[in-house]
Amino acid sequence: MTTNEIKLTKKDFTSDREVRWCPGCGDYAILATVQSLLADVGARPEKTVFVSGIGCSSRFPYYMDTYGFHTIHGRAPTVATGLAITRPDLDIWIVTGDGDGLSIGGNHLMHTLRRNVNLNILLFNNEIYGLTKGQYSPTSPLGSVHKSTPMGSLDRPVNPVSLALGAEATYVARSIDTDRQHLSGVLRGAYEHRGTSFVEIYQNCNIFNDGAFDALREKGQKEHNQIRLVPGEPITFGPEGERAVIAEPDGSMRIVSTEEAGDRVVVHDPTRPASTTAFALSRLAPSPTGPTPIGVFRSVDRPVYDDELRKQVAAARERYGEGDLVELLEGGNVWDVF
Amino acid sequence: MSDTSTAERERIQLSSAVVRFAGDSGDGMQLTGDRFTTQTALAGNDLATLPDFPAEIRAPAGTLAGVSSFQLHFSDQDIHTPGDAPDVLVAMNPAALQKHLSALKPGGLVIVNTDAFTERNLHKAGYESSPLDDGTMTDYQLHEVPITGLTLRALERHIEEGALNKKEAERCKNMLALGLVSWMYSRPIAETEEWLEDKFASKPELADANVTALRAGWNYGNTTEAFAFTYEVKAAKLAPGRYRNITGNQAMAYGLIAASVRSGLPLFYGSYPITPASDILHELAKLKHFGVATYQAEDEIAAMGSVIGAAFGGHLAVTASSGPGIALKAEAMGLAMITELPMVVIDVQRGGPSTGLPTKTEQSDLFQLLYGRNGEAPIPVIAASSPADCFDTALEAARIALTYRTPVALLSDGYLANSAEPWRLPAVDELPALSEAFAFTTEPNLEDGGFAPYLRDQDTLARPWALPGTPGLEHRLGGIEKEEGSGHISYDPANHDAQTRMRYARLDRIGAQLPPLEVVDPSGEADVLVVGWGSTKGPLQAACHELRSRGRKVARVHLRHLAPLHPELPELLASYRVVVCPENNMGQLAMLLRARTLVDVRSYNRVTGQPFASTELVAAIERIGWGEQA
Numbered sequence: 001m002t003t004n005e006i007k008l009t010k011k012d013f014t015s016d017r018e019v020r021w022c023p024g025c026g027d028y029a030i031l032a033t034v035q036s037l038l039a040d041v042g043a044r045p046e047k048t049v050f051v052s053g054i055g056c057s058s059r060f061p062y063y064m065d066t067y068g069f070h071t072i073h074g075r076a077p078t079v080a081t082g083l084a085i086t087r088p089d090l091d092i093w094i095v096t097g098d099g100d101g102l103s104i105g106g107n108h109l110m111h112t113l114r115r116n117v118n119l120n121i122l123l124f125n126n127e128i129y130g131l132t133k134g135q136y137s138p139t140s141p142l143g144s145v146h147k148s149t150p151m152g153s154l155d156r157p158v159n160p161v162s163l164a165l166g167a168e169a170t171y172v173a174r175s176i177d178t179d180r181q182h183l184s185g186v187l188r189g190a191y192e193h194r195g196t197s198f199v200e201i202y203q204n205c206n207i208f209n210d211g212a213f214d215a216l217r218e219k220g221q222k223e224h225n226q227i228r229l230v231p232g233e234p235i236t237f238g239p240e241g242e243r244a245v246i247a248e249p250d251g252s253m254r255i256v257s258t259e260e261a262g263d264r265v266v267v268h269d270p271t272r273p274a275s276t277t278a279f280a281l282s283r284l285a286p287s288p289t290g291p292t293p294i295g296v297f298r299s300v301d302r303p304v305y306d307d308e309l310r311k312q313v314a315a316a317r318e319r320y321g322e323g324d325l326v327e328l329l330e331g332g333n334v335w336d337v338f
Numbered sequence: 339m340s341d342t343s344t345a346e347r348e349r350i351q352l353s354s355a356v357v358r359f360a361g362d363s364g365d366g367m368q369l370t371g372d373r374f375t376t377q378t379a380l381a382g383n384d385l386a387t388l389p390d391f392p393a394e395i396r397a398p399a400g401t402l403a404g405v406s407s408f409q410l411h412f413s414d415q416d417i418h419t420p421g422d423a424p425d426v427l428v429a430m431n432p433a434a435l436q437k438h439l440s441a442l443k444p445g446g447l448v449i450v451n452t453d454a455f456t457e458r459n460l461h462k463a464g465y466e467s468s469p470l471d472d473g474t475m476t477d478y479q480l481h482e483v484p485i486t487g488l489t490l491r492a493l494e495r496h497i498e499e500g501a502l503n504k505k506e507a508e509r510c511k512n513m514l515a516l517g518l519v520s521w522m523y524s525r526p527i528a529e530t531e532e533w534l535e536d537k538f539a540s541k542p543e544l545a546d547a548n549v550t551a552l553r554a555g556w557n558y559g560n561t562t563e564a565f566a567f568t569y570e571v572k573a574a575k576l577a578p579g580r581y582r583n584i585t586g587n588q589a590m591a592y593g594l595i596a597a598s599v600r601s602g603l604p605l606f607y608g609s610y611p612i613t614p615a616s617d618i619l620h621e622l623a624k625l626k627h628f629g630v631a632t633y634q635a636e637d638e639i640a641a642m643g644s645v646i647g648a649a650f651g652g653h654l655a656v657t658a659s660s661g662p663g664i665a666l667k668a669e670a671m672g673l674a675m676i677t678e679l680p681m682v683v684i685d686v687q688r689g690g691p692s693t694g695l696p697t698k699t700e701q702s703d704l705f706q707l708l709y710g711r712n713g714e715a716p717i718p719v720i721a722a723s724s725p726a727d728c729f730d731t732a733l734e735a736a737r738i739a740l741t742y743r744t745p746v747a748l749l750s751d752g753y754l755a756n757s758a759e760p761w762r763l764p765a766v767d768e769l770p771a772l773s774e775a776f777a778f779t780t781e782p783n784l785e786d787g788g789f790a791p792y793l794r795d796q797d798t799l800a801r802p803w804a805l806p807g808t809p810g811l812e813h814r815l816g817g818i819e820k821e822e823g824s825g826h827i828s829y830d831p832a833n834h835d836a837q838t839r840m841r842y843a844r845l846d847r848i849g850a851q852l853p854p855l856e857v858v859d860p861s862g863e864a865d866v867l868v869v870g871w872g873s874t875k876g877p878l879q880a881a882c883h884e885l886r887s888r889g890r891k892v893a894r895v896h897l898r899h900l901a902p903l904h905p906e907l908p909e910l911l912a913s914y915r916v917v918v919c920p921e922n923n924m925g926q927l928a929m930l931l932r933a934r935t936l937v938d939v940r941s942y943n944r945v946t947g948q949p950f951a952s953t954e955l956v957a958a959i960e961r962i963g964w965g966e967q968a
Contacts, residue, residue, distance in 0.1 A: 015814075017826070046809040051647075061814050062827070067806035069650060070816030071643065072673050078635065078643025079650070083806070085631050086606055086651035090806055108643075111636040309631055316626035323628030325599045325766050329592060332582040333376055333529065334763070337573075 074105025229295030361430030371408025382573025517555020593732025698947025
């Protein structure tokens with residue numbers, strides 16, 4: 001048995017650093033789920049790299065006993081892309097937040113998704129800037145009253161899943177910090193997907209924005225509001241499955257009673273080549289305060305940027321042979337002086 | 339048309355000549371200059387070139403803004419500059435004449451394309467009357483050649499046979515001009531013919547038309563009696579070896595490839611397009627068979643981030659930009675510095691500030707590279723001094739980066755990037771053995787089997803380079819201050835002070851391990867020292883040569899390393915009566931030298947977007963060095 005075959009546990013992915021998130025922060029639950037998942041899927045600590053930007057979530061790499069890079073605000077995808085291009089042997093995870101990933105780093109996020117670099121992006125969405133102590137973020141609801149917006153925020157929030165689908169991401173999912181089983185499932189899918197995986201995780205900030213996702217996290221509410229997307233299954237929800245999602249003639253989706261839906265219930269298929277249906281599903285919930293889809297919205301195969309880049313290098317070597325420095329330098333018009 | 343029976347002209351031997359081609363942006367002047375340069379190189383001359391073009395791809399035709407030019411200085415001697423004033427100006431239209439006539443030597447020779455001297459074009463160029471007959475040209479040797487008409491006549495058959503239309507035929511006029519100037523300077527055109535046939539291999543009718551125009555130009559010179567003389571510049575006595583012509587950007591790309599080959603590390607080049615650095619990306623993108631990964635990022639910041647990631651992954655990581663792009667990279671460069679990963683950041687400087695003068699040269703980013711980051715963030719800064727020197731400087735940047743585990747800033751500029759010179763090819767196996775500069779760490783470095791990513795080598799102060807994928811060495815890097823040794827986050831006041839000092843100490847260590855400074859002082863008695871850096875080397879060399887021929891005892895030192903400064907500099911500078919520092923900026927190196935050496939370094943500055951002329955430097959150095967005595 002080689003070392004590669006020794007079964008690892010959660011502990012093997014846990015660093016000796018003291019975790020310093022606020023007590024009660026949703027990040028703890030996500031950390032524990034990720035550590036367990038990596039052990040379960042047979043990942044190797046030395047082949048795993050966590051890259052983050054700036055913000056509470058971006059402290060994540062310090063708590064993982066893997067390779068890690070706590071970069072600068074918004075730029076994790078750029079560092080991760082350079083690493084992914086040069087090192088196809090690594091599993092690279094980006095941990096970012098709604099401020100880091102969607103505001104200061106929004107540009108990089110879009111380009112990483114469209115390129116389909118082989119990376120997994122975990123976006124912890126808490127609808128608030130935590131590390132800078134409570135300003136509204138790009139996902140805060142319109143009219144949010146926080147320190148920098150005493151009379152309410154004026155800009156319309158972005159829906160991270162819609163944005164990812166708009167950028168033609170190949171794996172797009174949403175889950176909830178404390179729903180260990182569900183989160184594990186979509187993260188496993190992300191791990192197994194080749195190309196960029198994008199997972200939005202609703203994460204409660206109990207200090208500056210407590211309860212933002214209660215509709216989806218709390219007993220008594222979540223049963224009514226979680227629309228669990230299951231491939232191949234009709235999209236119904238509610239304690240008794242009494243509500244359903246149907247498609248309107250204009251392509252949008254609507255929630256109706258299962259009775260009213262009849263045989264018009266949308267059957268979930270994340271592998272549809274066109275992202276239209278997934279996008280319509282992402283627009284179903286204006287904010288996570290009511291019925292909201294969670295699960296895998298889209299999972300399709302498309303050429304992976306870094307694979308294709310390496311293929312070009314290999315093709316050039318095939319065509320021209322290994323580069324020869326002497327030949328290169330003498331490649332122009334040369335003349336000899338005696 | 340190849341009438342060989344015409345009378346032999348008198349052939350005048352020259353030691354050197356300066357020719358400038360000028361025309362509309364769409365007239366193909368850069369290509370004409372490139373071809374004349376190659377022909378000249380193959381004739382064995384030493385040479386230096388100065389391309390000068392507008393930032394607009396196609397400024398309105400016929401306007402002053404749209405004039406593009408290419409100057410070539412060639413000689414039977416060792417030369418260092420593209421020449422101050424041209425001997426010959428080829429002006430393809432009135433705007434080109436208007437813009438460049440004043441640069442010409444008194445009595446210089448001007449060839450104008452009379453067909454372009456229409457009323458409309460004269461007006462666009464700001465002429466109220468035609469300079470060809472209002473006395474403007476009295477002091478010059480004017481040759482009025484209907485270049486467009488001659489081209490059309492030479493290509494009559496091609497047009498009749500439908501091989502190309504009139505407009506396409508007209509576009510061959512630059513080749514007619516090239517043929518004529520080639521004849522004047524006894525330059526063989528066979529190589530250009532081959533080049534044209536190769537370039538237009540898929541369009542043989544265009545190849546044939548261009549070759550026909552080229553020959554027509556040659557034959558025009560040979561058969562008309564307008565030109566009384568031809569000129570010859572014999573081959574220069576260059577050091578023995580194999581030569582080629584090379585531009586700075588091309589040499590930079592080749593230097594990076596050489597660094598990759600000599601280090602055994604695959605090259606990762608991440609960049610965002612920007613003038614005048616993009617040609618490095620274009621060049622490297624063609625060389626994938628050397629294992630080069632070229633990545634065109636979404637912006638300058640992403641390019642910088644990608645090289646940090648690639649360096650973490652164990653590749654030779656390089657990015658290049660120009661001033662505005664470097665400004666955007668600044669925060670990430672700080673991250674690269676504190677994570678102590680080896681990489682090279684090239685700044686092909688251009689006129690600033692802001693968008694500035696994108697296609698013009700300047701040396702004004704020195705301070706940006708030295709100090710343009712938040713906090714105390716010292717990184718090594720080095721500069722290339724000639725087009726061919728870009729090759730060696732790229733290798734030196736890689737050597738410092740790999741040896742000391744640090745980002746290194748490499749300064750080039752628009753002049754070096756685009757101008758060309760003959761380059762004696764180095765022996766590849768004598769290039770620095772960069773593979774000896776580093777080793778990846780593969781084993782724990784603590785007695786208890788643990789790994790401390792900031793435990794330093796006591797000689798170089800470099801930290802271990804342990805790559806992801808190495809079992810047992812898992813560690814976390816980041817932008818937060820590090821605890822010495824363990825690399826853990828540390829807010830300890832004494833640790834931060836010590837780490838800051840260590841980062842400066844590492845820079846000093848690089849300086850302490852440099853070879854001695856080279857001071858050029860043939861007399862050994864100089865009491866005036868000229869200090870320069872970057873692309874001013876050629877003009878400074880030429881100026882000091884001229885000053886010495888006038889009996890001035892002047893010494894010259896040219897700095898490749900700007901950070902750290904060479905430790906011998908304070909003593910060296912203090913040993914001269916006067917120290918002069920000419921720069922294409924407002925005195926950045928001079929200020930640094932004054933601060934570091936307490937010597938009263940005197941500046942000479944000009945920021946016109948053009949390299950120094952050696953004559954102005956002669957005057958400036960003479961005035962500053964001896965003016966008070968005279």
